[in-house]
Structure formats: structure tokens, C-alpha cells
Amino acid sequence: MAHPVWADGDAYETYVGRWSRLIAADFLDGLYVPPGRHWLDVGCGTGALTSTILADTDPARVTGIDRSVGFVGNARARVTDARATFQVGDARALPLPDNAVDAVVSGLALNFVPEPARAVAEFARVVRPAGAVAAYVWDYAEGMAMMRHFWAAAAQPDPVAAELDEGSRFPVCQPDALRALWVEAGLGEVSVRAVEVSTVFADFTDYWTPFLGGQGAAPAYVTTLAEPERTALRELLAARLPVEPDGSIRLAARAWAVRGAAPE
Known part of the structure; x- marks a missing residue:
């Protein structure tokens, strides 16, 4: 079974990092954190959410933490x-003392943390x-069309590919599961x-090429395919994706954003 790889920041940015940046601004609009605060970005990846915090919220400081050495360098x-x-x-053992920051956020990372309840308990600590x-995760099950098309093809x-589909593997991509994690951590x-x-x-090349970068579940699966199978998958996707008259491909992407507040 292919496992997600998180090391090459440039490949990740092309795959989903660029779309995370679009989500980040809307996500931050709903948090209402005053200027001059210390933020913690857990699972910061290539810095998409951190850079948006810096641009949009006038923080005093942002600390980004990620388990990938490659992503941190990027x-x-x-x-x-x-x-x-x-x-x-x-994320399950944050290198910070209790009550150290004013806001904790995480973008597109929580599904990939073993024992996510431990991570959210650390956020609260x-x-x-x-x-x-607060955090946001892709709606892998229904709302992330670029991946839905890929896994269906x-x-x-x-049929083994269905076992790797994030939509079935990651229950945290559902609203009720996210809410339960926050409530169980004692957040209000x-x-x-x-x-x-x-x-x-x-165009189709812009859609397909990021799946060759090896970063994430779907790209990791592509690396396991022999060239004939990879070509067949590419051709199947090219035939099934909705293409506009100008050759572009426009797909919806939905994330679920959860927020809570630490007890006073």
C-alpha cells in the first residue's frame, strides 16, 4: 500500500498548497483574533496559512511547527x-509550555496526524x-472534486485504489467528527x-502533473504504477474531467473549518 509522503515542499505546493492559500483567507476571516497576538500554526507545511496570517491579521509573532524537515525548510x-x-x-507533543500562545490554527494537517484527539488536546493546552x-480540513468524502475525480478513475x-481514498480513510474530514474532537478537548x-x-x-496538464510529484496519498499511489497503468489512468481522467471551451478545468473544492475557544 502506498503511504503519503511529506518532504518536497515545491511538489506539495503545486499539488494542494496553492489551493490551501485560497481557503486560508476565508478561514481567518471567521476567527476575529485581534492584532498584535502570538499565533501557532500546527502542521504549517510550506507556510500557506502562516503567510496569510502575516498578511491579514497583523500578528506580533507566528510560530509554525511541522513534522516534515523538508516542509519546514521550504x-x-x-x-x-x-x-x-x-x-x-x-502535533501530539508540541514543544511549547502551557498557555503560551493567543491562537492555535492548523490547515489541512489534522487528518494526517496519528491520534488527532491528542493533537487537539495539545492545541487546548x-x-x-x-x-x-481552529483548523480546516478538506472535505475528502464529497467536496474536494480534484481528488474525487482522481480516485473514481x-x-x-x-479496486485496491479505493482503500487509499482519503474520503473513506479519514473520518475527521466530516463536520460531526471535527466538532466532537473540539468538544472532547474541553473547548467551548x-x-x-x-x-x-x-x-x-x-489545462489537463496543469491538473495531472501535480499527481506525479509524490506528495500526498494520490501522488504516492501514482508512483506505485507501472508506466502502462499510469498512462491508462491519465487517459481515463482526461476523458472524464469537465473541460471548458478554453481548455481549462474548473472544479469545486470544499473544506470544513472548525473553531472553538479555550475556557476562561
């Missing part, structure tokens, strides 16, 4: 604002009283909402 290269620092760390704790000749005022953007690919 984030440091991409985000050069002196208010941002990045370090390697585990390191945030100050009344501080915001992959499973047609290879918990709410979940949909955040939707359009993922527009210039």
Missing part, C-alpha cells in the same frame, strides 16, 4: 517575514484562556462551517 525559504519562525515538531483554536481498473463555543473555493486548472 517554509523558511518562502516566508521571510521576521515575525515568523518555523521548527520541526510533533498551549493556548491562553479564551484563546481561539483510479478505482475503475484497480464550538462551530463548524464550510469554506468553498474554485480550483481552476489551466
Whole structure:
């Protein structure tokens, strides 16, 4: 079975990082964290959410943590604002003391953390009283069309591919599961909402090439295919995707955003 790989920041950025940046601005609009605060971005990846925090919320400081050495290095290269620092760390054992930050956020990472309840408990531990704790994850089951098309095509000749589909593997991509994690961590005022953007690919090559980068579940699956199977999958996708008259491919992308507040 192919396992997701998280190391090459540039390949990840082309695959889903660029779409995470679209989600991030809408996500932050719903948090209402005042300027001058210390933010923690858990599972910061290539810095998509951190860079949006810096641009949109006027923070005093943003600390980004990710378990991938490659992603942390890429984030440091991409985000050069002196208010941002990045370090390697585990979401289940954050390298911060209790009540250390004003807001904890996580973008597109929680599904890939073993024992996500432990991670959310850590979020609640390191945030100050009344501080915001929030995250967003792709709606893999229904709302992330670029992946829905991919896995539907992959499973047609290879039923084993269905076992790798994030929609069935990651229950945290559902609103009720997200809400339950926040409530069980002792957070209050918990709410979940949909955040939707359009993922527009210039042409089929723009859609297909990121799946060759090896970063994530679907690209990792592609690396396991021999060239004839890979070609067949590419041709099947090319025949099934909705193509606009100008050759572009426009697909919907939905994430679920959850937020709560630490007890005062």
C-alpha cells in the first residue's frame, strides 16, 4: 500500500498548497483574533496559512511547527517575514509550555496526524484562556472534486485504489467528527462551517502533473504504477474531467473549518 509522503515542499505546493492559500483567507476571516497576538500554526507545511496570517491579521509573532524537515525548510525559504519562525515538531507533543500562545490554527494537517484527539488536546493546552483554536480540513468524502475525480478513475481498473481514498480513510474530514474532537478537548463555543473555493486548472496538464510529484496519498499511489497503468489512468481522467471551451478545468473544492475557544 502506498503511504503519503511529506518532504518536497515545491511538489506539495503545486499539488494542494496553492489551493490551501485560497481557503486560508476565508478561514481567518471567521476567527476575529485581534492584532498584535502570538499565533501557532500546527502542521504549517510550506507556510500557506502562516503567510496569510502575516498578511491579514497583523500578528506580533507566528510560530509554525511541522513534522516534515523538508516542509519546514521550504517554509523558511518562502516566508521571510521576521515575525515568523518555523521548527520541526510533533502535533501530539508540541514543544511549547502551557498557555503560551493567543491562537492555535492548523490547515489541512489534522487528518494526517496519528491520534488527532491528542493533537487537539495539545492545541487546548498551549493556548491562553479564551484563546481561539481552529483548523480546516478538506472535505475528502464529497467536496474536494480534484481528488474525487482522481480516485473514481483510479478505482475503475484497480479496486485496491479505493482503500487509499482519503474520503473513506479519514473520518475527521466530516463536520460531526471535527466538532466532537473540539468538544472532547474541553473547548467551548464550538462551530463548524464550510469554506468553498474554485480550483481552476489551466489545462489537463496543469491538473495531472501535480499527481506525479509524490506528495500526498494520490501522488504516492501514482508512483506505485507501472508506466502502462499510469498512462491508462491519465487517459481515463482526461476523458472524464469537465473541460471548458478554453481548455481549462474548473472544479469545486470544499473544506470544513472548525473553531472553538479555550475556557476562561
